[in-house]
Amino acid sequence: MAAAAPAGATRSEIYRGNGPRLMLPVWAFIGIFLVLPVLLMAIYSFLTKEFRGGVIWEITLAAYDQFFLDRGLFGDEPPQIEWTYIGIFWRSIWQAGLATFFCLLIGFPTAWFIATRNAAVRPVWLFLVTIPYWVNLLIRTVSMKFLIRDTGPLNEFLLWLGVISEPLSLINTNFAVQLGLFYSYLPFMVLPVYAAVERYDFALSEAAADLYADNWTTLRLVILPVVKPGIVAGCILVFVPSLGAFLAPDLLGGAKTFMIGSLIEEQFKGAAGNWPFGAAAAMILLTIVLGVLLLHARAQAKGGR
Amino acid sequence: MKTFLTTTALALALAGTAHAEGKLSIYHWFEYIPQELLDKFAAEYDVEVTMDTYDSNEALLAALKAGKLGEYDVAVPGDYMVKIMGDEGMLDTFEPSELSNFGNIEDQWLDVAFDPGRKSSIPYQWGSTSFSVNKEVYGGDLDSLGLIFEPPAELKGKINVLDTAGETLTLASLYLGIPQCTADRDQLKALNDLVQTAKADWASFGSDVAKDVLVSGDAAAGMIWSGFSAKARSEGAPIEYVFPKEGMIVWMDNVVLLKDAPNRDNALKFMNFLLEPENAAAVTNYAQYTAGVKDVAPLLDPEVANSPESNPPEGVTGVFVEACPEEVQVMYDAIWTNLKK
Amino acid sequence: MIKPLDLRRFTGFRALTILCLVVLYAPLIIVAIYSFNDSTSITRWGGFSLKWYVDVFTGPDAPKFRNAAINSFTIAIGAATCATIIATAAAVAMNRAGRFRGKVASLALINLPLMVPEIVTAVASLIFFITIGFKTGLMTIFIAHLVFCIPFAYLPISARMQSVPDVYEQAAMDLYATPWEAFRLILLPLMIPGILSGFLLAFIISLDDFLITNFVKGAGIETLPTAIFGSVKQGIKPNIMAISTLLLGVSVVFVTLSWFIGRAGQSKN
Numbered sequence: 001m002a003a004a005a006p007a008g009a010t011r012s013e014i015y016r017g018n019g020p021r022l023m024l025p026v027w028a029f030i031g032i033f034l035v036l037p038v039l040l041m042a043i044y045s046f047l048t049k050e051f052r053g054g055v056i057w058e059i060t061l062a063a064y065d066q067f068f069l070d071r072g073l074f075g076d077e078p079p080q081i082e083w084t085y086i087g088i089f090w091r092s093i094w095q096a097g098l099a100t101f102f103c104l105l106i107g108f109p110t111a112w113f114i115a116t117r118n119a120a121v122r123p124v125w126l127f128l129v130t131i132p133y134w135v136n137l138l139i140r141t142v143s144m145k146f147l148i149r150d151t152g153p154l155n156e157f158l159l160w161l162g163v164i165s166e167p168l169s170l171i172n173t174n175f176a177v178q179l180g181l182f183y184s185y186l187p188f189m190v191l192p193v194y195a196a197v198e199r200y201d202f203a204l205s206e207a208a209a210d211l212y213a214d215n216w217t218t219l220r221l222v223i224l225p226v227v228k229p230g231i232v233a234g235c236i237l238v239f240v241p242s243l244g245a246f247l248a249p250d251l252l253g254g255a256k257t258f259m260i261g262s263l264i265e266e267q268f269k270g271a272a273g274n275w276p277f278g279a280a281a282a283m284i285l286l287t288i289v290l291g292v293l294l295l296h297a298r299a300q301a302k303g304g305r
Numbered sequence: 306m307k308t309f310l311t312t313t314a315l316a317l318a319l320a321g322t323a324h325a326e327g328k329l330s331i332y333h334w335f336e337y338i339p340q341e342l343l344d345k346f347a348a349e350y351d352v353e354v355t356m357d358t359y360d361s362n363e364a365l366l367a368a369l370k371a372g373k374l375g376e377y378d379v380a381v382p383g384d385y386m387v388k389i390m391g392d393e394g395m396l397d398t399f400e401p402s403e404l405s406n407f408g409n410i411e412d413q414w415l416d417v418a419f420d421p422g423r424k425s426s427i428p429y430q431w432g433s434t435s436f437s438v439n440k441e442v443y444g445g446d447l448d449s450l451g452l453i454f455e456p457p458a459e460l461k462g463k464i465n466v467l468d469t470a471g472e473t474l475t476l477a478s479l480y481l482g483i484p485q486c487t488a489d490r491d492q493l494k495a496l497n498d499l500v501q502t503a504k505a506d507w508a509s510f511g512s513d514v515a516k517d518v519l520v521s522g523d524a525a526a527g528m529i530w531s532g533f534s535a536k537a538r539s540e541g542a543p544i545e546y547v548f549p550k551e552g553m554i555v556w557m558d559n560v561v562l563l564k565d566a567p568n569r570d571n572a573l574k575f576m577n578f579l580l581e582p583e584n585a586a587a588v589t590n591y592a593q594y595t596a597g598v599k600d601v602a603p604l605l606d607p608e609v610a611n612s613p614e615s616n617p618p619e620g621v622t623g624v625f626v627e628a629c630p631e632e633v634q635v636m637y638d639a640i641w642t643n644l645k646k
Numbered sequence: 647m648i649k650p651l652d653l654r655r656f657t658g659f660r661a662l663t664i665l666c667l668v669v670l671y672a673p674l675i676i677v678a679i680y681s682f683n684d685s686t687s688i689t690r691w692g693g694f695s696l697k698w699y700v701d702v703f704t705g706p707d708a709p710k711f712r713n714a715a716i717n718s719f720t721i722a723i724g725a726a727t728c729a730t731i732i733a734t735a736a737a738v739a740m741n742r743a744g745r746f747r748g749k750v751a752s753l754a755l756i757n758l759p760l761m762v763p764e765i766v767t768a769v770a771s772l773i774f775f776i777t778i779g780f781k782t783g784l785m786t787i788f789i790a791h792l793v794f795c796i797p798f799a800y801l802p803i804s805a806r807m808q809s810v811p812d813v814y815e816q817a818a819m820d821l822y823a824t825p826w827e828a829f830r831l832i833l834l835p836l837m838i839p840g841i842l843s844g845f846l847l848a849f850i851i852s853l854d855d856f857l858i859t860n861f862v863k864g865a866g867i868e869t870l871p872t873a874i875f876g877s878v879k880q881g882i883k884p885n886i887m888a889i890s891t892l893l894l895g896v897s898v899v900f901v902t903l904s905w906f907i908g909r910a911g912q913s914k915n
Contacts, residue, residue, distance in 0.1 A: 012812035013744030015825050022739035023752045025732040026796065030755050033793045034767065037774035041766070044773055051631045052393065053370030084646045106669070109662035116654040125663075127905055132670040134901040138856050138871045138878075139890040143673035146680070146882050150523055153676050169462070171523065172509045183669060190666070205653040215656060244763030246857050251878065254509030255468055258645045261765045261857075268371055268769060268861070271363035271470045272638055279773065282766045289763055330865045335880060340706045355866025358876060372776040376783075376865035517881025 038286070045279035053273035063280035085263070085281065089288075092260040095174065096242035099181035100189075103238045104231065107189030111230075114190075115197035126194065133187035141247045144180055145171065148252075172254030180248030181238075188237035196230020229300070236296055240289055260285050329571040331356040332365065332373070332380040334558070335513055336533075337430075339591040346578050352571050360512040361469040362386035369395055375565035378572035383556045385471075385628045387426050388419040390561065392628075396425035397562045403573050406580035414557065414597040427576050428597025430588060431557035432531040432615065433623055434472050437544040442525035450480040450549040452526060454503045461506040463525035465518045468510040470641040472554060473528065474500070475626050479552045486629035488636070497640045504644060519544055531614040532593035539593075539608075546614045548621040555623030557597065674894060681887035698888035705885060707877070714873035718853055721788050721869065726848035729795035730803070733844055734837070736796075737804040738829065742812060759794040767794065768861035775862060783864030790862050791852045798851045799844035806840025807833075839907050846904040850897065 015022075045063050048056040070082035114125040132140065147154050148170040155167040170176050204226065208218040224231070246261035255262065260281065267278025327350070331343075335358035347354045359365045362383050369380070374395055382390055390396050401407040404427070414428040436453050443452070443459045453464060454477060466473050477500050478485055483492040508524055516537040518524035529537070534546040560579060566572050578584055585596040586604035593609050602610065609615070617623075629637060681699075685692025702711060736756055740749070759767070771790050775782055814836070815828040823831070834841075856871040863872060870893065877886050 012742040014812050014815055014819065015738055015742045015829070016744040017746075018825065019739040019743035019746030019749065022735040022743065023746075023748070026736045026752060026756055029732065029789075029793055030758055030796060033771070033774070033789055034758060034762065035755075037770035038762065038766070040777060041770040041773050051634070052389070053367050084643060088646055106662055106666045109656070109659040110666040112654075112656070113659045113663040123905075123909075127901075128667060129670070130905075131898060131901050132674065134850050134897045135674065136854050136871065136890075136893050136897065138854075138874055139677075139893055140673065142874070142878050142882060142886070142890060143677040145878075146887070147673045147676055149521070151521060153680075183673070186666065186670060202653060209653060215653065218653075219656065240761075240763065244765040246765060247875075254511065256504075256507070256510055256645070258642075264765050264769060266642075268772060269364060269367050271361070271367070271641065273363075273367055273370065274638075275773070278769060282769045285763055286766050290761065293761055332865070335876070357866055357868075360879070371772060372782055373865060376781065511879070513879040514881060521881065 041279045042283055045276055045283050047276050049274050049276045051273075053268075053275060055275050060276075063274075063276040066274075066277055067280055067284065088258045088263050089260055089284070091257070092243055093288075095178055095181065095259065096239050096245075098178050099185065099242045100235050100238045102178070102182045103186050103189040104235060107186060107234060108193055108231065111190045111193035112197050115194050115200075126191075129187055129190050129194075133191075137184055138247060140184060141180055141251050144176075144183055145251050148176060148179070171252065172256060174253070174257075176252040177249050177259075180252040181242045181245055184245070184248060185238040185242060188241075189234040192233040192237060193227065193230045196227040196233075200227055232296060232299075236292065240292065243289065244285060327352045327571050328568050329354045329379075329575055330377045330567065331575070332368070332377040332563075333358055334381055335360055336516075337381070337558075337592050338588055342584060342587050342591075345584075346575060349578075350571065350574055352568075352574070361467075362471060363469060366390065366393075369563070374563065375567065377563050378566040378568045379560050379575060380563055381429050381558050381560055383558050383626070384417070384419045385626045387559050387561060389628050391420065391425060395564050397564045397566060397569065398424040399562055399573060404577045404580065406577050409580045409582065409585075409598050409600070411597050411599055417557070420559070426559035426561040427580060429558040429560050429579065430532070430592060430594035430596055431555065432594035433617070434467070434476070434528065434530050434554035434556065435547055435549060436476075436526060436528045437519060437534045437537065437542075437546045439519065439522070439525040439542065439544050441543045447545055447547045448550050449547075450476060450551045452547065453528060454480050454499055456503075456506045456526070460526045462508055464507045465509050465511055465515060465524040465527035466507055467512045467515060467528045469512060470637060471626050474637055474640065475554055475624070476528065477503075479549075479554075479624065482551065485624070485627045486633050488633050493636055493640065497643065500640065500644050510645070516540070516542075530594075535593040535609070535612045535614040538614075548617050552622040552624055554626060556625065677887050678891045678894065681884065681891040683884060683887075686884065698884045699892075701885045702888045702892070707885060710868065711870070711873060711889060714868040714870045717784065717787075717867060718870040721784070721791055722849045722852040724788055725791035725795050725852045726799065726845050728792050729799040729848045730841060730845045732792075733796055733799035733803050733848075734841060736800055737807045738833075741804060741807045742833075756800050757797050760797045764855075764857045768858040771858065772861045781864065782862055784867055786862040786864065787859050787867070787869065790858050791855060794855070794858065795848035795852055799848040802843035802847060803837065803840045806837060806843070810836050839910060842907045843904055846900055846907075850900055853893075853896075 044055060046059050046061065048058040048060045048062065050056050066082070067085045068082055069079040070084070071077050071079050110129065114122060114129070117125055146152055149155075150167045150169060150171060154170075155164075158164045159167065170179075200223065204222050205218050208222045213221065244261050245259065246265060249255070249257075249259040249262055253259075258266070264278050264281050264285070266272050267274050267281070329352045331354065333356055343354050343356065346352065357377075359368065362385070365380055365382055366386060366389065369377075369390070387396075401423070407423075410423065410428055414431075416422055420426045436450075438447055438452060438460070442463065443457065445457060452460060453466070456464060474496065475485060477496055478487075481492070481495055481499060483489070483496065487493065509518070511518070515527055515529045516533050519527050519529070519534075519537045519542040520540045529546070531546060534544065538544055560576050562569070562572055562576065579588070580598055582598055582600040583604060585598035586601045589596045589601060590606050590609050593612060593614065595615055682694050682696065683691055684695035684697065702708065736752070739746070740753060767790075771786075775786050780786060810833070815832045818828045818832050819825065854871070856875060859869050860872050860875070863869070868876070870889075874886060874889060877883060
């Protein structure tokens with residue numbers, strides 16, 4: 001979903017003067033129903049929690065204190081760094097990172113393979129990769145859950161093949177969560193990488209070949225640097241949604257360990273009932289994501305296109 | 306643009322249009338009331354019934370706190386949650402005279418500590434929380450909570466526990482023999498250590514999946530409610546519901562009249578409806594717990610009435626979950642978060 | 647343009663592509679197959695049967711899923727329609743109205759719903775609706791969906807608008823057409839493929855959403871994903887597989903539709 005390149009775009013001004021008026025609905029809807037709520041959430045993260053859900057309108061840093069500082073199980077030990085929540089965030093980042101890595105590992109060759117097909121069959125390949133992206137995420141996650149359960153088709157198949165003698169315990173593991181994330185967002189990697197590879201000028205490969213580079217050297221030294229923007233875009237499109245994912249950890253991970261998404265959800269829908277803490281955790285997640293996006297935008301601007 | 310907006314508004318309005326005279330909005334545990342019974346009520350009183358479900362008392366409380374109070378008419382909290390909701394001012398009261406079947410409530414459930422004099426609630430069903438074990442996987446004695454908290458090799462990595470702090474930590478406390486809502490540091494520390502160690506042997510946390518994992522074989526043992534275990538057994542799971550020597554949780558779920566109920570009259574009609582022996586029996590035959598209503602016994606299916614899950618042997622003790630004060634509850638919350646980190 | 651093939655070929659890439667497609671399709675195809683299973687046990691094959699499809703439409707859960715489907719499609723159509731209108735106006739502003747104050751910020755704002763993680767949007771919306779005392783219900787779901795549908799509708803519409811030169815509108819205006827007439831009579835017809843693509847994408851995205859809906863839905867209101875999630879939490883039943891397969895079919899129809907519209911748009915240019 002990389003924004004279309006402005007190259008060759010019409011820079012028309014024929015409706016000059018109407019810009020603000022036409023933009024008004026966007027400002028109204030996204031402004032009121034997204035920007036305002038996020039600002040409100042930021043305020044909530046500094047409010048006092050009410051026992052069993054709700055807030056008291058008194059400013060406090062308690063939510064962030066709870067996130068970052070450990071005062072013992074009973075809250076009266078000298079504060080140390082609290083690793084619980086940092087650990088949950090770190091694990092989520094690690095899971096999302098692994099999913100991104102594997103998406104790239106499979107997604108790049110796929111994108112390359114498709115982009116180097118004959119122009120007539122290319123759309124068909126692309127179409128095949130796009131379909132799953134349009135299929136309901138919940139349904140895809142449920143399908144994966146069904147496939148890999150202990151008595152599910154995958155195990156039956158492998159047992160039948162004789163590859164394994166005992167069913168693999170895949171479901172309710174971290175591996176299942178990674179597999180779910182990988183599976184959920186794989187098309188997000190293929191499409192932008194494909195767009196970049198499609199624009200790749202093979203004269204560069206020829207030049208490299210003339211200099212006696214073999215294909216793999218060309219890939220490493222020439223192709224990858226050139227299509228890097230597509231790869232980075234793909235990685236962001238996989239990493240960001242993976243980070244806040246809820247369905248894969250919940251359905252495939254057995255709800256056994258908190259990920260960022262379930263930690264936040266628990267504060268509002270589960271037993272914890274600590275709204276300011278949930279809001280604070282959401283703010284920290286938002287900060288990380290916007291930070292990543294900002295770095296990306298910076299790097300792009302520096303790339304000077 | 307205007308026509309589009311109007312059309313959309315119209316479509317939205319249409320989708321929300323009621324077909325019946327009145328409405329009733331129920332917030333209920335999942336898989337706890339037969340659809341036919343709801344249909345029967347809807348037909349008898351010409352009321353459009355909608356129902357949402359939750360999977361823990363805490364989830365119910367959280368949703369009501371998060372703006373849902375005033376949208377539902379009735380909910381079905383467990384004993385201690387009735388007390389909490391009453392203290393939080395989430396319940397409306399009624400007079401016994403408003404329910405013609407009020408006299409059908411069994412005497413032992415009439416004046417209960419969590420709602421003295423039954424001013425906001427009526428009994429729904431009661432049962433116990435313990436665990437069940439697949440006898441094909443484990444052949445040893447089934448008598449101790451240790452099978453869950455310090456499991457034998459056969460069960461390691463094949464245990465599902467309920468995804469609610471209240472029930473899981475209470476069973477753990479029973480196993481350790483420490484009181485509920487304790488503020489004693491050493492006891493809480495021991496509780497924390499116990500569940501932390503046990504977690505390595507647990508496969509998953511889930512309340513709504515508790516039956517399915519036992520039926521499908523995904524888990525070989527699982528914490529579960531008595532009737533839900535009976536249903537799992539009737540669906541073919543080779544399991545036995547365990548009555549541990551350390552004790553188990555007993556509970557009573559109650560239909561409560563929620564504050565700001567949009568359809569208070571229909572809510573009372575529904576509560577009265579559920580106090581009819583015939584209808585209470587229908588719930589019991591479906592959910593396989595025990596009703597708190599008189600004259601239900603002759604209407605029960607024999608296998609439900611005689612199910613081993615609902616008929617504990619002599620000498621089994623049961624405790625109700627207690628609602629802890631805030632300063633203690635935060636410590637239990639911390640143990641739970643610590644457990645799932 | 648033809649280059650020596652070996653420059654493009656990497657050993658193993660074809661195999662990885664096949665692997666990629668297998669990974670993407672295997673779970674879906676297997677669920678689709680098992681939805682025709684005659685057995686009540688979901689993993690044992692008991693012969694071909696349509697009974698779970700009959701169950702979806704007439705079984706005990708049928709009213710629940712029917713209502714959920716009506717809600718889902720109503721919201722998706724409403725949200726996608728409004729989002730498409732808003733996105734079209736925004737695309738005109740961004741591509742055809744020259745410079746104006748706040749243009750850069752506007753672009754950021756349009757894309758904001760894509761950048762904020764879903765769980766954050768869900769929590770923020772919930773807090774917002776609670777704080778202003780807005781009763782959750784169908785309307786709150788609609789508003790939330792409308793917001794995150796805007797960027798998805800905007801992307802194809804704006805891309806299309808960039809590829810349509812403004813000479814025709816310019817000509818119309820030289821012949822004394824008002825800007826509104828030029829837009830309505832010239833640009834809009836040229837934009838139809840882009841607008842339809844935007845609408846379809848927004849529609850599918852709305853139909854897909856679980857997390858935000860689950861936070862802002864009101865009492866007694868389910869959409870298909872929340873209803874399916876509720877059922878799946880208690881275990882995967884054969885009727886869920888049938889519903890999944892039906893929804894899969896809807897998605898395939900829509901993506902095919904969108905693909906052909908896209909191609910029609912390209913060939914016209």
